[in-house]
Amino acid sequence: MTWVYAFQDAQDLGRELLGGKGYALAEMVRLGFPVPPGFTLTTGACRAYLERGAFPEGLWDEVREQVTQLEEATGKRFGGSEGLPLLVSVRSGAPVSMPGMMDTILNLGLTLEGVRALAEETGNPRFAWDSYRRLVQMYGEVVLGLAPEGFKRLLERAKVLAGAERDVDLTATDLQGLVDDYLQYIKDQGQNFPNDPWLQLEGAVRAVFDSWNNPRARTYRRLYGIPDDLGTAVNVQAMVFGNLGDDSGTGVGFTRNPATGERGLYGEYLKNAQGEDVVAGIRTPQPLERLRESDPELYREVADVAERLEAHFREMQDFEFTVERGRLYLLQTRTGKRTPAAAVRIAVEMAEEGVISREEALLRVDANALPGLLRARIDPDRASEPVAEGLPASPGAAVGHAVLDAETAESWAGRGLPVVLVRPETTPEDISGMYIARGILTARGGMTSHAAVVARGMGVPAVVGVAALSLNLEERSFRLGDRNFKEGDLISLDGATGKVFAGEVALSEGESGAYLQRLLEWAEPHRKLGARANADTPADARRARELGAEGIGLVRTEHMFFDPERMPWVRALILAETEREEREALDRLFAFQRADFMGLLEAMDGLAVTVRLLDPPLHEFLPPLVELERKEAAGELAPGEVKVLAQVRRLHEANPMLGFRGVRLLLVRPEILRMQTAALLSATRALQEQGKDPLPELMIPLVSTPEEVEQTLAVVREVFAEFDLSLPVGTMIETPRAALLAREIAPLVDFFSFGTNDLTQLTYGISRDDAGHFLPHYLDARTFAHDPTERLDEAAVGRLLEIAVREGRAANPNLKLGLCGEHGGEAHSVRLAHGLGLDYVSASPFRVLTARLAAAQAALHS
Ligand code: ADP
Ligand code: MG
Ligand code: MG
Numbered sequence: 001m002t003w004v005y006a007f008q009d010a011q012d013l014g015r016e017l018l019g020g021k022g023y024a025l026a027e028m029v030r031l032g033f034p035v036p037p038g039f040t041l042t043t044g045a046c047r048a049y050l051e052r053g054a055f056p057e058g059l060w061d062e063v064r065e066q067v068t069q070l071e072e073a074t075g076k077r078f079g080g081s082e083g084l085p086l087l088v089s090v091r092s093g094a095p096v097s098m099p100g101m102m103d104t105i106l107n108l109g110l111t112l113e114g115v116r117a118l119a120e121e122t123g124n125p126r127f128a129w130d131s132y133r134r135l136v137q138m139y140g141e142v143v144l145g146l147a148p149e150g151f152k153r154l155l156e157r158a159k160v161l162a163g164a165e166r167d168v169d170l171t172a173t174d175l176q177g178l179v180d181d182y183l184q185y186i187k188d189q190g191q192n193f194p195n196d197p198w199l200q201l202e203g204a205v206r207a208v209f210d211s212w213n214n215p216r217a218r219t220y221r222r223l224y225g226i227p228d229d230l231g232t233a234v235n236v237q238a239m240v241f242g243n244l245g246d247d248s249g250t251g252v253g254f255t256r257n258p259a260t261g262e263r264g265l266y267g268e269y270l271k272n273a274q275g276e277d278v279v280a281g282i283r284t285p286q287p288l289e290r291l292r293e294s295d296p297e298l299y300r301e302v303a304d305v306a307e308r309l310e311a312h313f314r315e316m317q318d319f320e321f322t323v324e325r326g327r328l329y330l331l332q333t334r335t336g337k338r339t340p341a342a343a344v345r346i347a348v349e350m351a352e353e354g355v356i357s358r359e360e361a362l363l364r365v366d367a368n369a370l371p372g373l374l375r376a377r378i379d380p381d382r383a384s385e386p387v388a389e390g391l392p393a394s395p396g397a398a399v400g401h402a403v404l405d406a407e408t409a410e411s412w413a414g415r416g417l418p419v420v421l422v423r424p425e426t427t428p429e430d431i432s433g434m435y436i437a438r439g440i441l442t443a444r445g446g447m448t449s450h451a452a453v454v455a456r457g458m459g460v461p462a463v464v465g466v467a468a469l470s471l472n473l474e475e476r477s478f479r480l481g482d483r484n485f486k487e488g489d490l491i492s493l494d495g496a497t498g499k500v501f502a503g504e505v506a507l508s509e510g511e512s513g514a515y516l517q518r519l520l521e522w523a524e525p526h527r528k529l530g531a532r533a534n535a536d537t538p539a540d541a542r543r544a545r546e547l548g549a550e551g552i553g554l555v556r557t558e559h560m561f562f563d564p565e566r567m568p569w570v571r572a573l574i575l576a577e578t579e580r581e582e583r584e585a586l587d588r589l590f591a592f593q594r595a596d597f598m599g600l601l602e603a604m605d606g607l608a609v610t611v612r613l614l615d616p617p618l619h620e621f622l623p624p625l626v627e628l629e630r631k632e633a634a635g636e637l638a639p640g641e642v643k644v645l646a647q648v649r650r651l652h653e654a655n656p657m658l659g660f661r662g663v664r665l666l667l668v669r670p671e672i673l674r675m676q677t678a679a680l681l682s683a684t685r686a687l688q689e690q691g692k693d694p695l696p697e698l699m700i701p702l703v704s705t706p707e708e709v710e711q712t713l714a715v716v717r718e719v720f721a722e723f724d725l726s727l728p729v730g731t732m733i734e735t736p737r738a739a740l741l742a743r744e745i746a747p748l749v750d751f752f753s754f755g756t757n758d759l760t761q762l763t764y765g766i767s768r769d770d771a772g773h774f775l776p777h778y779l780d781a782r783t784f785a786h787d788p789t790e791r792l793d794e795a796a797v798g799r800l801l802e803i804a805v806r807e808g809r810a811a812n813p814n815l816k817l818g819l820c821g822e823h824g825g826e827a828h829s830v831r832l833a834h835g836l837g838l839d840y841v842s843a844s845p846f847r848v849l850t851a852r853l854a855a856a857q858a859a860l861h862s
Contacts (some may be wrong), residue, residue, distance in 0.1 A: 276695060402422045
C-alpha cells in the first residue's frame with residue numbers, strides 16, 4: 001500500500017485520493033508549471049489513521065523517503081543547521097473544500113539552530129526570527145490548540161515594549177524576545193513546542209488528520225451532505241518566500257473577473273510579503289494590473305499561467321502564487337467563487353468560446369441565484385454608511401417615508417407617497433399596509449417571521465430583526481442605533497444585505513442582461529415543466545410574461561381587496577345586516593374584480609390564468625380586535641364602531657389559519673363565490689367580444705373533501721349557465737386529506753394545483769407565522785436539514801404529492817397538474833416537481849427565471 005505520493009508521481013490518482021489541493025498541485029506539475037516540490041499523504045492514509053487511531057504501518061518510512069527526495073531536489077537539509085534549512089508547509093486538503101479543517105502551518109522544520117543558519121545564509125536575521133516566530137505561533141494555535149489570544153497579547157506587548165507601531169517594525173532582537181515569550185507561554189499551558197523537525201511534522205500531520213472529525217468540520221459535512229468517510233489529505237511542500245525583498249512577493253489571480261465575469265486576468269499582488277499577509281489584510285495589496293507596467297515580464301508570465309490553467313481545467317480558476325527573488329511559483333489553483341451575475345456571464349462566454357458545451361453552461365449556474373439579478377439594488381458606491389443592520393428577509397432595495405402603522409401606510413400611500421412600514425413586528429392585521437409599502441422594517445422576528453414570509457411572498461423588500469431599532473408609538477418616533485427619526489422621515493433599506501440607511505439612498509435597477517437571456521434561451525428546448533407565474537396585478541403579469549412565464553398559475557384575488565379604495569366595501573360586505581347593504585357591497589366589488597380580471601387576462605392574452613377564489617379568513621379585512629377593545633375600554637368607541645366591534649368579536653378566531661377561510665367561506669357565503677365567478681365570466685366575455693383570447697381557469701382553495709368540491713361546483717355551474725359560458729375548474733391540493741383523496745376529487749375537476757405552502761404547514765403541523773420561535777434553533781441544531789417552507793420536503797410532503805399525482809391521473813387521465821406554492825421558484829423543489837411529472841410550476845414573477853433554468857437542469861440530470 002502506498003500512502004504517500006510526490007506531486008510529480010501523483011498524476012491521475014484523482015481528487016478523492018489526493019484531496020482538492022493535492023490534485024491541483026499534481027495537475028500543475030503535470031502542466032509544467034513552476035510548483036515548489038512536495039508530496040501528498042493521501043486521504044487513504046487519513047482513513048487508515050482514523051480507523052485504527054494510529055498511523056498506518058509504513059507511512060513514516062514513505063514520508064522519510066519523500067523528505068530525502070525533497071532534500072535532493074532543493075539542496076537543503078530538513079532540520080539542518082548549516083546552509084539553508086529545508087522548510088515546508090503542511091497543508092490540509094479534503095476532496096471537497098471544507099471550512100473547519102485544520103489551517104496551514106508554514107515554515108515547519110525550523111529549529112533554534114536552523115534560525116541561526118537561516119539568518120546567516122540570507123543575511124537577514126529579522127526574516128529568520130520572524131519565520132520562527134510565525135511557526136511557533138501557528139503550531140501553538142493549530143496543533144497544540146492554544147488560544148490565539150494568548151499569542152496576540154504577547155505580540156501586542158512586544159510592540160509596546162519596542163515602541164513599534166506595526167508587526168513589521170519589530171527588529172530581529174524584538175522577535176527573538178517574542179519567541180522566548182511564546183515558548184514560555186506554551187510551557188505555562190502545560191504544552192511543548194518540539195525543537196525537532198520530525199516531531200513537528202508528526203504533530204502537524206496528526207492534527208490535520210484529527211481535524212477531519214472536529215465539530216465544525218462535522219457540522220459542515222452534515223449541512224452539505226458530504227460523506228463522513230472521505231478523509232482529508234495532507235500536502236507537505238517546500239517553502240518559498242515572498243518576503244525576501246522587493247524582488248519577492250505574493251499574489252492571488254483569477255482567470256476572469258469574479259465580480260463581473262469579464263474575461264481576462266484579475267487579481268492582487270503584494271510585494272515583499274508572504275501569502276498569509278494578504279489574507280490577514282495586514283497590508284493592502286495592489287491590483288495585479290499594475291504589474292503590467294512595473295514588472296511586465298512577471299505580468300506576462302502570470303497572465304500566461306492564467307490562460308493555460310483555465311484551458312486545462314475548463315473553468316474559471318482562482319490561483320495563489322509567490323515570487324521568490326524574481327522567480328514565480330504556483331501554490332494552488334481551484335474553481336473560483338463568483339457573484340451570480342459573473343456566474344451567468346462566465347458560463348455563457350465559455351460555451352461561446354467552445355470551452356464547454358451549452359448543456360454544461362446550463363448546469364454551472366445556480367438557478368436559485370437568478371432572481372437576485374433582477375432586484376433593484378442599493379448602489380454601494382453611492383450609499384452612505386448604514387445606521388443599522390438586521391436580517392436580509394426579502395431581497396430588493398426600498399426608499400420611502402417611515403410610517404409606524406399599517407393604517408398610516410395606507411393613507412400616505414393613497415396620497416402617492418412611497419412609504420416604508422416600520423413596526424416592532426408584523427401580524428396579519430398589518431397585511432394591507434405591508435402590501436402597499438415599498439419596504440418593511442421590523443425590530444423583532446427571524447427569517448421565517450410573519451414579516452419575512454409575507455414580504456417575500458409579496459415581493460416587498462424587507463429587513464427584520466433589527467436589534468438596534470426601537471419604536472415609540474406614542475410619540476410617533478423611533479431610534480435606529482444612535483439616531484432619532486420621526487414618522488415621515490425618509491429611510492432606505494436593502495433587503496438583500498439587511499442594511500438600513502438614513503435618508504434617500506441611490507438605487508440601481510437590476511437587469512436581466514444579454515447573458516442571462518442567452519442562457520435561458522438555451523434552457524428552453526430541454527425543459528419539460530411549464531413555468532407560470534403567481535401574479536395579482538396586470539403590471540405583475542406583464543412583468544412575468546417578459547420573464548418568460550407561460551401563464552399565471554395563481555391569482556390571489558384577496559390581494560385585489562387590500563387596496564385602500566376597496567377595503568371599505570369588503571368591510572361593508574362582511575358587516576352587512578340587510579340584503580340591500582350586502583347587494584350594494586357585492587356590486588361594488590364585482591365592478592372592481594371585473595376590471596382587475598380584464599387587466600390580467602388582457603396582459604396574458606392567449607395564456608392560461610388560474611384565478612383562485614377568495615382564500616383568507618375574513619377578519620384579515622377587519623380592524624384589529626385589540627385596537628377596538630382598547631377604544632372601548634377608554635370609552636372612545638365611535639357609534640358606528642359598536643356594531644363593528646360585535647362583528648369582529650364574532651368573527652375572531654383562535655386559529656385563523658385553520659379557520660373560516662377558503663372553500664369553507666365560499667360555501668357559507670355563496671354570494672361571494674357567485675360574485676367572483678360572475679366577475680371572471682363577465683371579463684372573459686367582454687374580452688372575447690373584442691376578439692381577444694382570454695383563457696381563465698377557476699380554482700377552489702383549501703378543500704379537504706370531494707363534497708366541498710361538488711357543492712362549490714353546483715353554485716359555479718349555475719353562474720356558468722347564466723352566462724352561457726363555462727371555464728375549466730380545478731382545486732388546490734393543499735390539505736393532506738385532499739392529497740389522499742385525489743382519486744375521489746380528480747374526476748370532478750379539470751386540474752389540481754398543489755398549494756405546497758399550506759400543504760407543508762399542515763403536514764408538519766407548523767404555522768409559518770409562529771415558526772420563528774423554534775425554526776432558527778431547528779436549523780442550527782440540524783433538526784431540520786432545510787427550512788421546509790423554502791425547500792419542498794421530499795420525504796413526506798413529496799410523498800403526498802406523489803400519491804395525489806398517481807391516483808389523480810389514474811382517476812382522470814385528462815387531469816392537469818401544477819404547483820403554485822413558493823417552492824415553485826426554488827431549484828431543488830422544481831427538480832422534485834419534474835420528477836413527479838407535473839405539467840407546470842408557478843412562482844412569483846422574478847422566480848420564473850429560477851423555474852425555467854431549474855426545469856432544464858432537472859431534465860438534463862435525468
Ligand atoms: P488555504 O487553504 O487557507 O488557502 P493554503 O494551504 O493555501 O491554505 O496556505 C495558506 C497560505 O500560505 C497561502 O497564501 C499559501 O499560498 C501560502 N503557502 C502555502 N504553502 C506555501 C509554501 N510552500 N510556500 C510559500 N507559501 C505557501
Ligand atoms: Mg490557499
Ligand atoms: Mg393556501
